[in-house]
Amino acid sequence: MNDVEPSSTGLPSDLPAHAARLLHAVRQEQPLIQCLTNSxxxxxxxxxxxxxxxxxxxxDIGGEAGPFARIASGLLVNLGTPTPEQRLAMREAVAARRSVGGRWVLDPVAVGALPVRTALAADLLDVGPTVIRGNASEIRALAGQAGGGRGVDSTDSAADAVPAAIDLAARTGGAVAVSGAVDEVVGAPARVGGDTGGAVERYRNHHDAALLTKVTGGGCALGAVIAAFLAVGPDDSPAICAALATGYYTLAARQATEVSTGPGSFAVALLDRLAAISPDEFAADTGLSVVPATATDDDANASAATAATAVDTAATAVAASAATVETAVDTAATTESAAVRTGATR
Amino acid sequence: MNDVEPSSTGLPSDLPAHAARLLHAVRQEQPLIQCLTNSxxxxxxxxxxxxxxxxxxxxDIGGEAGPFARIASGLLVNLGTPTPEQRLAMREAVAARRSVGGRWVLDPVAVGALPVRTALAADLLDVGPTVIRGNASEIRALAGQAGGGRGVDSTDSAADAVPAAIDLAARTGGAVAVSGAVDEVVGAPARVGGDTGGAVERYRNHHDAALLTKVTGGGCALGAVIAAFLAVGPDDSPAICAALATGYYTLAARQATEVSTGPGSFAVALLDRLAAISPDEFAADTGLSVVPATATDDDANASAATAATAVDTAATAVAASAATVETAVDTAATTESAAVRTGATR
Amino acid sequence: MNDVEPSSTGLPSDLPAHAARLLHAVRQEQPLIQCLTNSxxxxxxxxxxxxxxxxxxxxDIGGEAGPFARIASGLLVNLGTPTPEQRLAMREAVAARRSVGGRWVLDPVAVGALPVRTALAADLLDVGPTVIRGNASEIRALAGQAGGGRGVDSTDSAADAVPAAIDLAARTGGAVAVSGAVDEVVGAPARVGGDTGGAVERYRNHHDAALLTKVTGGGCALGAVIAAFLAVGPDDSPAICAALATGYYTLAARQATEVSTGPGSFAVALLDRLAAISPDEFAADTGLSVVPATATDDDANASAATAATAVDTAATAVAASAATVETAVDTAATTESAAVRTGATR
Structure with missing residues (x-):
């Protein structure tokens, strides 16, 4: 599937050519990607x-993470198992990365349901990640939309989190990639006057890669691939880099599914396919479509104004006190705690 | 092999039906299993x-492990690489788990031979793990039966550790699973008056899964599977949950052995088989037999009275001083240090 | 390829017999190898x-790493992700190992480009590792030959690092194994009078194992295999143990390449082949040649006198101040930072 539709918002009209170019560049430039990720x-x-x-x-240790983040081609910060040492190193790396204007990716694993990482995520969000990647529950929680007693909900589709994603993109000026059965990627709304109510760069990925949810790290590794595509496409928008990384990764996953007999052989075949797919093969099947601005965006724009406040509120609510923490966690449990369930490992 | 014998102690007489029901429940309920395990x-x-x-x-970090342990469906604590941060998180998780009456599994990797974890294991044992899983050397060491200058012995069969296992089960009120060429699982002796000298629920697993010893984590992962079976069988005894988890895991391992060409492909095939085995297929080949109370139990009952004391002694002896520590470790080395050799990684 | 040339320096003339004997011994003795390695x-x-x-x-935790290092059959210290806890444990383990005269292996991952590990490596070097294993950039950096504004260079071949390797071997009295397209292994120069200007035991490995660079840990795991060969050949020189471990590991890698379809299946097949190769099969294809002393050694001897000073200088230069650190790292980046790029994970 490769429905490249004409864009009404100045978006790239030739996704296949972009796809081939960026994958070729990754192979040629071999970008050095620093990962502070879960154990x-x-x-x-x-x-x-x-x-x-x-x-x-x-x-990912203190004293090295910062100097290294200045010279790496890309940086991924994943909050899956944030030990004190890693939290220190993450703050150091992100500050150093920002000081040289470098791009970086944030994966807010299980944010909203667990207190330590939720407070950390709020701080890191303030530094402005170039791309945020997560499942629908995590993106909604990070945007402060998980309140109201409902907690996070495992049955969220990626599309349900698009308004939250646009909120976050408006705040950071970067892109947000929401993983799901169909993946959604949005960029920051264009500025109109002093406002951010303009058109939103938006992509959808249609490759069927369901087995990724049966391999630990199946989602986490995508964050690293996004960092690699960001590194080799400095003149491409964060949103298209994230979208193409997603399309490529899930194309390999779909091919791996066809040759595997279960989750063990799938994880092995995914590595083989990632190495084997040529730029031309990727261009012929990016899996991506460009999504024109729709009514969904209007909803998003309406709520964008409250995004900054909402995020701070989320962190405050969870970090405020032990009692609040336990309430937040219990709430998540009541609604099946999907971000927690899947987030800590995928 | 599926020798389900009539039980003389009120044990389940229909293991195949139990097997199918629990495996089906794991697949349906997808229990959320928290793991604080080695790196x-x-x-x-x-x-x-x-x-x-x-x-x-x-x-597995402080400040999150406790709140999470309250809401998780299951909990595994594995002592393989207990950093200070993990030790803090383990104590936090176990206390929180106990406060809500939740089941949990302890894997006392290399206990008895290494000082830090031995002291920790003694403390955790006091909290009452629902199931303890280890090899024969570890179970004997945890029960305080490795003293007297002999250290741990790599040639122990699981059966040799059954008296120690019954000692531990009597103390915790839970079950103990001993891994070996033939696996042994025992429950706590029934109480007769104020004593614990009653009948012991006991199972034996006969699936040949020798290649598990050639994959790091082959034993450790079983602890997590036991936690999953405990989660979906709240009305089933800890012993039968542990036995069925063992039977299922080793059935998959036996099947994986048949299609693999070495330890690498075996580890991959094991994941594929774990996902593929249906409840009916498992019911037709549980690998388990019910073991009636025998003379072995009499030995165990005789020594049960000294169990609590022995465990405390083991921890004290190892933790007392550096000099003692080195003596204990040297002793283990003299007798080939099998718990150390295999324990730290499997 | 198995070009065993007559040695002019008293080296073993029958590498195949040595190869079969040591591999057989590993399988028989199952040496217990302690690893403090990256996460x-x-x-x-x-x-x-x-x-x-x-x-x-x-x-690899404090309080256990030391006692364990006294009794283990072998020890590997790999600096890939040296957390504070691991740095403590590494110092503890190496001191304990030395106190009992035990052999150990140092893998100085990314040394020279990152400050914390560079300082640590200088300290560990003083304890005298039996074998140092690294890529050309790491070996040159550890020997203090990466200064002068050039940083480390990814295009170094292993042969380019032989003078640095001989410098290091002269200092430690052990061997140095340099990984590359063709691997080089050198022993310490024989002492002539009070000097170290004598002949150098030296091997070259010719097995083509390029896919190892596509699997994380492909190089790191070789350090552990060297530790295993050192453990079962106490009367063999460090250099021949390291060379045979390299020949065996890369033979398995070459065979794995033939049956795999990409890096995922290669990593699996490598484990299968490592388990399958018989001592006789290894003896028939060690991949090793003995290298007679050449002009290269003269260069090395000339620079050996400055080795100790150079290493201390390297550590000092990097650790001195934050400003210096960043300069050193930036310099590495300018020259493509290959030790950093590949070192942190392989």
């Missing part, structure tokens, strides 16, 4: 980056 | 849980 | 050791 998925994430053609470096 | 096996353990049909969450 | 590769390293026939133990 469950470090190995798989590094192997995914190697398979893609990039060079991983898991430099 | 070597986090990835494989998470992938095993996903393959089984459960949802892993490796939430 | 990215713990799992793969443990599985490589199990496949080889050794027993892994990732005992």
């Amino acid at each position: 469950v998925v470090t190995n798989y994430t590094a192997n995914v980056l190697l398979a893609v053609g990039a060079s991983p470096a898991m430099t | 070597v096996v986090t990835n494989y353990t998470a992938n095993v849980l996903l393959a089984v049909g459960a949802s892993p969450a490796m939430t | 990215v590769v713990t799992n793969y390293t443990a599985n490589v050791l199990l496949a080889v026939g050794a027993s892994p133990a990732m005992t």
